[in-house]
Amino acid sequence: MAKNTNQTIETEANVSDFINTVEDETKRSDGFKIIELMQEVTGLEAKMWGPAIVGFGSYHYKSEAGREGDAPLVAFSPRKSSFSLYLSGYDGKVQLLEKLGKHKQSGGCTHIVKLADVDTEVLKQLIKGAFEKAKTLHKG
Template identity: 40%
Template sequence: MTQKTLPTDIPVEEFLATLDARRSAEGAELVALFREVTGAEPVMWGPSMIGFGQYAYRYASGHEGVWPRAAFSPRKAKLSLYGLQTHPDAGPLLDRLGPHTSGVDCVYATRLDRLDLAVLRELVALSWQVTAADAV
């Protein structure tokens, strides 16, 4: 199986400029937060994901690929925050994050201004830590 979501050469700022004003501002704020926590520069992954760093993975099935160590997507309906649930200590922090829902690998929030950004910073740092051994 070919990996569908890969890094692109599209400038992050160019992507953010295509969003409505609120999502663009939230995206810019998240870029600053993720950059501060990770020390990495943002890269577009596919058409709408902004990732920081990357790590290699391989499943028991043999499927392998690369994925951002920390990432988000400022989608129209909700912000998708990737990898925040992967660290064993994430549960109590997620309880304090603010209004959100959770999927398999995503935390979804409708508005950034309703989240506790200090808690979000901690979650991004934990996500970054979990993927450190497999960073490429």
Template identity: 40%
Template sequence: MATKTQPTGDSVDGFLAALADDTKRADSERLIEMMRAATGEPPILWGSSIIGFGNRHYRYASGHEGNTALIGFSPRAAAVTLYLSLNFEDHSDALARLGKHRLGRGCLYVKRLSDVDESVLKSLIGSSVAAARAMSAPD
């Protein structure tokens, strides 16, 4: 998530209700359950379309710093984008068992949750939250 993306205070329920695709809405509700369980944090709308959980401060060696969610996702038209704090190479075994997905830089794309093994996804979410908390810069 880019630094310019900040919590908006807008309603997550309102955002979900506006989703035209029933499967994306149901998948989003399930992801909210999983990410809330992994973080202990409520869902918050970041920007216009990202549902994030928690907050962490980061600082790169370059000096660039900002705030972002511990973990989040966005139900986009082509796929649900999960924003994870993982080195995907370190999780190749889990990704091989996950099911149908694509990877981007820091993103996992899933067309629908029925395409993946939910227990593997939960494990990846838990690993991502732990990694995000470990890399948070001290305030």
């Protein structure tokens, strides 16, 4: 039986070129601002993961089912209706989300339509918490 392979892998694609493909001017501007926030918090450079995810840092995972690959520690993607923020769960995340502002949760993603809808200081705290938790979980 063939092993599943992760389609979302780090690429050499240019992050700025990708964000510049976002048609909506506000969303494009917000995309660059989210990159700045994540770079400030993580101290890491933005990298493309697959065709549409901007990630920071990476870790190697191996699931109980035998699937393995690499993934970013924190990431986001400018989707058509909102930004999907990939921020892992940790103690205190729920309390911060209550202070974030207008957002939705689905699965492990936090969705925001635009930065003006949220408190960016709280967003930075969310990014930091997720980044620190992911680094702790995925040492090696």
